[in-house]
Amino acid sequence: MNDEIDLAGVGVGPFNLSIAALADELPELRTRFFEKRERFAWHPGLMFRGSRMQTSFLKDLVTAVSPTSEHSFVNYLVRHGRFHAFLAAESSAVERVEFADYLGWVASRLSSLRFGVEVRDVAAVPGGFELRHDQGRTRARHVVLGTGRVPAVPECARPHLGPNCFHAIDILARPLHLQGARVAVVGGGQTGAEVVLELLRGAWGEVAELSWVSRRLNFEPLDESPFTNHLFTPGFVAAFHELDRPRRQSLLARHKLAGDGISLSTLRELHDRVYQLGALRSGPRVELLPGRELLSLSPRGSGFELHTRNNLDGEHESLPVDTVILCTGLREQLPPCIESLLPELERDEHGGLQVGANFELRRRRAGDGRLYIVNGGRTTHGIAESQLSLMAWRSAVILNDVLGRRRFAVEQERELVRWRARPREDARSR
Ligand SMILES: Cc1cc2nc3c(=O)[nH]c(=O)nc-3n(C[C@H](O)[C@H](O)[C@H](O)COP(=O)(O)OP(=O)(O)OC[C@H]3O[C@@H](n4cnc5c(N)ncnc54)[C@H](O)[C@@H]3O)c2cc1C
DSSP states (O other): OEEEEEEEEEOOSHHHHHHHHHHTTOTTSOEEEEESSSSOOSSGGGOOTTOBOSSOTTSSSSTTTOTTOTTSHHHHHHHTTOHHHHHHTTOSSOBHHHHHHHHHHHHHHOTTEEESOOEEEEEEETTEEEEEETTEEEEEEEEEEOOOOEEOOOGGGGGGOBTTEEEGGGGGGSOOOOTTOEEEEEOOSHHHHHHHHHHHTTBTBOOSEEEEEOSSSSOOBOOOOHHHHGGGSHHHHHHHHHSOHHHHHHHHHHTHHHHHSBOHHHHHHHHHHHHHHHHHTOSOEEEEETTEEEEEEEEETTEEEEEEEETTTOOEEEEEESEEEEOOOEEOOOOGGGGGGGGGBOBOTTSOBOBOTTSBBOBSSOOSSOEEESSOOHHHHOGGGGSSTTHHHHHHHHHHHHHTSOOSOOSOOOOSSOOSOOOHHHHHTO
16 A cells, blocks of 8 residues: 555544544545554443443534534434434433444444554655555655553552553453452542442452552542533633643643543442442452552562552551552553654643644644644643544544635634633723
8 A cells, every 4th residue: 555645544543533534524635544453443441331421422523513424423323223212211421332333333434444554653754744554655745643542550550560460441351350359449530430340240250359549539520510511612622722831730630520530320330339238248348448649569479569648647558459450541642653753843841742723743843744633632732632522623623724724614612601811902892
């Protein structure tokens, strides 16, 4: 495969899939999206049966900017003969397996996707970029990186990674036998909660002891209240992007629970189960340990001793366990294939990447083409960047930029909330 195109995508997760789905409406644009997996899959290692989306099904690949697109979730329902049955449940939080099936259905309908093709190198060349991949080379005017985020592993756990201490990202692909084991789950977000639930269901055998360790002072719910939901609007992202770095950093910390909290339904289910186990005095011994900072891990027999500091009373504690499951989240990381471009990338004084309002990675020397990134600008665009909420809008911003014209209407909706100060002249004229 040696060809020339307008836009190449590296990685086909939901975010680049959204760009590919919208680009399907643009016959004038030659696009190609490369994915190293053999077929589309959405976080398969965490696809627990019964887990629900944390975002509405309307926040699909296309609807926000192209509601008549055939790649919408509603069209998926209609085509599969489930529209009325779906509505009957009156639920906007669909099961993740169903949303993954929708994503896979769209992927199967797009001719621009290439599966089983890893991009090995992206180099700047006259006229844009050259991609070297498993099927040859492709020249593209512009490139969009959509390679996702990587597991965040606490420094102290890194030397101990192995069959008894691992990140949860691929837990369903692991041969796990935890019958009679003492297990610690580290991390108090949605994934931590879902893994604890699975353990209590006996998914990998009935554990003897289960300790759930979280740095947060309590097991806290996702904030889905109406005004918090306005943080996931184009208007807020624009306002956030214009702020200086210290202000953005402080907002990211304050907005934690808007993106990283636990769904209320999951919390209720967990509470019920733990309560029932205590009431019936059966099943594993469960210890809920919020407010604990993991300080270190030391090997002990075939397991570990976890050392924590209790942030409530300042005391130090230790916990002997056989298995440690790290539900410590994902972090941004540029893919190795753009190594040759790294020296060109603009950084702020803290080494942070500079991602423009058009999602372009700013480069010291502007080349002939633009290098975009999705899911790589949390510090520049805010918490919405790693969520599905604004994915269709962001895809449209990028495609408009590639086309050099306003093909999709991405201008800000009338915002209910005025985030920034009104310009002075504007204020006087009122
Ligand atoms: C379990 C889980 C549930 C989530 N649920 C929600 C939710 O309900 N609502 C919400 O808003 N957000 C949710 N998120 C957050 C977010 O929507 C997802 O993380 C989403 O998958 C991000 O999409 P992505 O395309 O950036 O990355 P990914 O889905 O990680 O996809 C990246 C793809 O790039 C491929 N790739 C990497 N390098 C290369 C290369 N060199 N060449 C070719 N291919 C490559 C990878 O194989 C992968 O398929 C969830 C996250 C997780 C982990």
